[in-house]
């Protein structure tokens with residue numbers, strides 16, 4: 272079977288691609304009356320038009336989902352027909368490297384009616400009912416892979432063998448065949464060189480994005496080197512609104528600083544635009560023309576640029592925290608051109624820029640909508656990993672009141688605890704941000720402290736937040752209801768290290784299966800009413816707006832899944848391991864189910880310990896998180912023997 276990218280090329284669907292056909296951005300003539308930047312006062316006209324089409328599909332799919340949930344005393348058709356707008360469901364997939372990508376893959380497959388078993392013992396059809404889909408860092412590798420492969424399915428990916436082959440790390444894509452590895456790196460070198468030759472500044476993120484792309488878009492056409500993020504809008508699945516509206520989330524770093532915190536600007540890429548709703552920018556630019564030299568959104572000449580918004584570059588931007596992995600390349604024994612390339616970067620770049628993606632020229636240069644000037648006065652826009660401000664679950668695009676989201680399903684595959692499970696750190700960050708100047712009218716429900724989450728075992732099952740709008744009136748608006756679904760280990764240790772860079776197909780498929788189980792209360796065996804409870808969450812905000820009384824059945828669900836609002840006050844809870852027996856009643860020993868031995872937990876593959884992984888991941892946001900000792904161990908154990916064997 273040909274990879275989709277190749278099929279598309281054969282079909283001459285070249286509009287999804289850089290018109291120049293390679294990685295280097297291409298000169299084109301500017302459209303007449305070009306003005307690429309607008310104030311972030313509303314969603315774009317293009318998004319509004321697209322939503323009409325999408326809602327025609329989600330309305331039908333949601334009716335089907337609600338009918339199958341079969342809530343007693345609830346007529347789904349009558350309910351949906353009585354509304355003056357469609358229900359908007361959002362999905363958010365957290366960062367966390369391949370762990371987040373794979374757990375997220377299983378979680379999304381459980382919502383996808385194209386997955387076998389998803390309607391029988393899962394939430395099949397929920398994905399078809401969804402309006403918005405946000406990914407960040409590793410979560411964005413998942414959502415980006417699906418979106419940029421014409422909305423393929425996780426099941427098709429793992430049954431085929433053209434993408435998501437993670438057996439070899441991106442450093443040594445050829446595995447034992449060092450020549451094949453060197454050939455790949457030479458192609459990457461050529462691509463980066465062509466972008467520089469076209470007059471654009473490059474950064475480590477260009478290399479990182481190119482290297483990742485072969486895993487996400489296949490070897491054909493050089494890992495989709497001409498594929499653009501704005502090109503999503505040219506895929507049939509998007510044009511026909513058969514997929515949700517995808518967002519890739521990154522964070523802006525002010526020029527000349529390294530600080531990233533809750534005051535930093537949160538950016539969204541969507542198929543039409545790049546920009547931020549935050550007062551520190553409050554603007555969006557036309558994504559397709561990124562790379563054009565502009566002042567206040569007006570081209571400075573009649574030459575504009577397309578193809579800058581390379582798909583892999585965008586995915587690399589959102590995950591730039593890990594791009595320093597590439598700096599270890601020189602230890603693989605692959606020397607020559609590649610060493611020169613890396614060395615060039617090292618001497619050109621201050622290490623402060625290691626985790627940065629350079630967007631130069633700055634599309635927002637001299638634009639007039641920001642309350643602080645630092646971003647718009649710089650000729651370069653600096654973007655970093657979306658999780659560096661600790662908001663590792665990408666809620667931001669879906670909290671904008673303009674998008675009228677009713678419910679967000681938040682899949683948290685972060686590594687917060689000592690054993691790399693989430694503890695709600697990102698919920699806390701998003702909750703707090705609403706009260707800062709950057710909050711700007713976005714509301715988020717009250718959340719349990721991480722102490723409460725750990726002490727009360729709140730990551731052992733899904734958690735509903737903001738269940739009762741009447742409790743939320745002191746916020747600036749009524750936020751969406753949040754259905755928080757953490758990584759839970761049922762049939763495999765799904766808490767692998769963020770820095771684990773290769774997975775056997777067996778491990779990969781095992782974590783994907785576990786993700787399905789985490790999203791479905793262990794295939795509905797722990798709670799057969801889970802689809803009903805999800806249905807109750809979806810209709811809840813609208814029922815509140817209608818002043819409808821909640822049914823006894825839904826009230827029971829809310830009793831089971833809503834946070835009761837009580838914070839644990841017993842003093843601070845040590846950041847302990849959450850390595851508890853799964854709530855399915857499986858004993859710890861059974862959790863392995865013969866798939867992986869427990870020694871595969873965490874970092875054993877890379878030879879470091881689980882606690883050192885946490886030490887790095889918890890410093891995420893404050894500083895760069897790549898721990899040299901860990902990567903050196905990784906290289907020493909896995910890569911060096913291979914290279915040594917051959918050289």
Ligand SMILES: *[C@@H]1O[C@H](CO)[C@@H](O)[C@H](O)[C@H]1NC(C)=O
Nearest residue numbers: 275278279282421507508513
């Ligand atoms: C993309 O997906 C749509 C919908 O599934 C399908 O009709 C179309 O043929 C696909 N296009 C390509 C080029 O694979």
Ligand SMILES: *[C@@H]1O[C@H](CO)[C@@H](O)[C@H](O)[C@H]1NC(C)=O
Nearest residue numbers: 297298469470564572574575
């Ligand atoms: C693209 O246009 C710029 C000026 O706008 C020019 O400097 C550059 O040489 C052009 N690149 C190519 C490949 O024509």
Ligand SMILES: *[C@@H]1O[C@H](CO)[C@@H](O)[C@H](O)[C@H]1NC(C)=O
Nearest residue numbers: 328331332335384385396399
């Ligand atoms: C999945 O749901 C969509 C939208 O309701 C529907 O058109 C499609 O036929 C369903 N597919 C399967 C395999 O059930």
Ligand SMILES: *[C@@H]1O[C@H](CO)[C@@H](O)[C@H](O)[C@H]1NC(C)=O
Nearest residue numbers: 387388389762784787788794
């Ligand atoms: C849960 O369902 C998925 C999807 O059908 C399946 O792959 C998996 O084996 C099931 N898990 C168990 C424990 O049966």
Ligand SMILES: *[C@@H]1O[C@H](CO)[C@@H](O)[C@H](O)[C@H]1NC(C)=O
Nearest residue numbers: 531532533534535707708709
């Ligand atoms: C954010 O900015 C405000 C106002 O300038 C300041 O008071 C606050 O301390 C900053 N927060 C952080 C996390 O830096």
Ligand SMILES: *[C@@H]1O[C@H](CO)[C@@H](O)[C@H](O)[C@H]1NC(C)=O
Nearest residue numbers: 598599600601602603613617
């Ligand atoms: C590889 O690059 C790293 C980072 O610059 C450097 O510290 C290390 O000494 C280099 N190793 C080799 C074998 O050249």
Ligand SMILES: *[C@@H]1O[C@H](CO)[C@@H](O)[C@H](O)[C@H]1NC(C)=O
Nearest residue numbers: 689690848850859869872881
């Ligand atoms: C988790 O539990 C397994 C099985 O009992 C054990 O082997 C492993 O060491 C534990 N991991 C941590 C981080 O406590």
Ligand SMILES: *[C@@H]1O[C@H](CO)[C@@H](O)[C@H](O)[C@H]1NC(C)=O
Nearest residue numbers: 549550553640641642711712
């Ligand atoms: C959001 O920020 C913009 C730009 O600073 C401002 O015009 C708008 O009033 C703010 N909205 C709210 C709800 O605070």
Ligand SMILES: *[C@@H]1O[C@H](CO)[C@@H](O)[C@H](O)[C@H]1NC(C)=O
Nearest residue numbers: 725726727728729731851852
């Ligand atoms: C949390 O789980 C632990 C271990 O399963 C148990 O001992 C403890 O009682 C639970 N705490 C609460 C508040 O349920």
Ligand SMILES: *[C@@H]1O[C@H](CO)[C@@H](O)[C@H](O)[C@H]1NC(C)=O
Nearest residue numbers: 353813814815816817818819
């Ligand atoms: C719901 O009740 C509130 C307060 O009584 C009222 O303001 C509002 O108009 C009612 N909404 C509907 C749809 O009846």
Ligand SMILES: *[C@@H]1O[C@H](CO)[C@@H](O)[C@H](O)[C@H]1NC(C)=O
Nearest residue numbers: 717739741742834835836837
């Ligand atoms: C919400 O309000 C109800 C009573 O209206 C109260 O029982 C409950 O504890 C509150 N929940 C939260 C999360 O504050």
Ligand SMILES: *[C@@H]1O[C@H](CO)[C@@H](O)[C@H](O)[C@H]1NC(C)=O
Nearest residue numbers: 687694721722725846847889
């Ligand atoms: C939650 O995770 C954060 C980040 O790793 C850590 O700083 C904090 O101590 C943890 N809290 C608890 C209660 O585990």
